[in-house]
Amino acid sequence: MKEMKDYYEILGVSRDASPEEIKKAFRRLALKYHPDRNPGNKEAEERFKEINEAYACLSDPVKRQQYDQFGTSTFAEGPGFGPFSSTFGDIFEDIFEDFFGVFGGRRAHRPQRGEDLRYNLTINLHEAAFGAEKIIEIPKTEPCADCAGTGSASRRPASCSNCRGTGQIRYQQGFFTISKTCPKCHGKGYVIGDPCKRCKGSGLITRRKAISIKIPAGVETGSKLRLRGEGELGQNGGPPGDLYVYITVEEHPLFKRDGNNIICEIPITFPQAVLGAEIEVPTLEGPAKLRIPPGTSSGTEFILKGKGIQRLHSHSRGNQIVRVYIEVPKKVTPRQRELIEELARLNNEEPQKTFMDKIKNLFSD
Ligand SMILES: [Zn+2]
Ligand SMILES: [Zn+2]
Structure with missing residues (x-):
């Protein structure tokens, strides 16, 4: 029961x-x-x-x-x-x-969530790798402070005489009571006789608001950050929308990004490649030493562990990959030419010829 x-x-x-x-x-x-x-x-x-x-x-x-x-x-x-x-x-x-107030298709009084806002933010690779704090400015609609959001210059707007402040007109139709939105005040229940000068009676003002954003380490182009409640104001007591920050990471002149790894190409000289050397390479945190072993060919990759980009929401980091290539000088001095010619004589075989011989063997049987 x-x-x-x-x-x-x-x-x-x-x-x-x-x-x-x-x-x-x-x-x-x-x-x-x-x-x-x-x-x-x-x-x-x-x-x-x-x-x-x-x-x-x-x-x-x-x-x-x-x-x-x-x-x-x-x-x-x-x-x-x-x-x-x-x-x-x-x-x-x-x-x-x-x-x-939905009568006649209107939803004047229903609380409505505010619109979401989108902000496009470009950061550099260093900021993406280590995270950063950025101040952005976004236009925001807020209740006018001068009139406390009422839109009326006098402290209290006059109650609508047509609907006696209810915002609705009710009338009897047979058995039912029908109600519709008051046409005079458009359902607000009050009328503004002297509109606020600052907001021109709308009760709302738009101003630029500075917001501090913490960008986590590891973001990449296309990453989205959501700032709850930083979107447009809600209506009729509804909650505000959210702010979405869309990240674009700038191209870096030296480093290419591959997931959480970064790749860079570093030139070495022929003697360095042959004899080995200790060279200086750039990293995200400044120059670092890299040992090139004797007999290094062009295209050899060296891995600097943990020198890449931090994984999002983690403390581990990707690697830096250093790819070396042998830089051949465009011009040589007469003395250099002399030495290189002597080297060629000492080698007694041209690299190209040796390579062709290898290929011949490959197809001979
Ligand atoms: Zn105002
Ligand atoms: Zn009214």
Whole structure:
């Protein structure tokens, strides 16, 4: 058996409350327990249903009379209430339309989440590798401070005379109470006689807001950072949107990025390649020493462990890959030429010829 409900008690009004008092109590409670204001709160949801149920009954003179006459228990269980039950859904819709102002397609009073904002931010490879803190400026709409968001220069805007401040016009149509958004105040419930000079009556101003962003180490082009609540302001008490920062990492003149590794190509001389050498190579943290062993060919790769880019949300780092190539001088001095010619004589074989011989062997059988 369903638990019996006292609709007067639910709305917190006396048994002889006027329709205005009932409506006022309903609005106050409905706003308080509205699911949008109490996300995930089952108790509030239950209360909200009760409040609507109570109001659906008590706001209608005929139903209220039936309710008063037959009482809670008879009302819920008793026979002979066919018409009442069948119209219940319609009344519910009416109440919701009234509450949300959706009548005629308008949703003037429904809390709406603010728009998300997008900001494109370009950073350099060093910032991507180690993380950075950046200050960005974004245009934001906020309630006007001069008028506290009311849009009215005088402290309190005048209550709309057409709807007596409710924002809704209600009228009786047969059995039902129909409501629609007040055309004079467009559902706001007040009219502005002297608009605020700063916001021109809109109640909102746009200003540039500086926001500090912490960029985590390891981001790459296409990474998105979400700053909760830094988007546009919500409407009718709705939450603000979010700010999304889209990252672009600039190309670096020396380092190519490959995931969390970075690759750079370093020239070495022919003597360095032949004899070996200790050379200096650039890293993200400045110059570092690299030993080139004797007999190093062009294209040999050396790995500097942990000198790459930090993995996102981790402390480990990728590697730096140094690819060496032998730089052949365009011009040589007569003395250099002499020495190289002597070297060629000493070698007694041309590298190209040896290579061709190898290929011949490859195809001979
Ligand atoms: Zn203002
Ligand atoms: Zn009005």
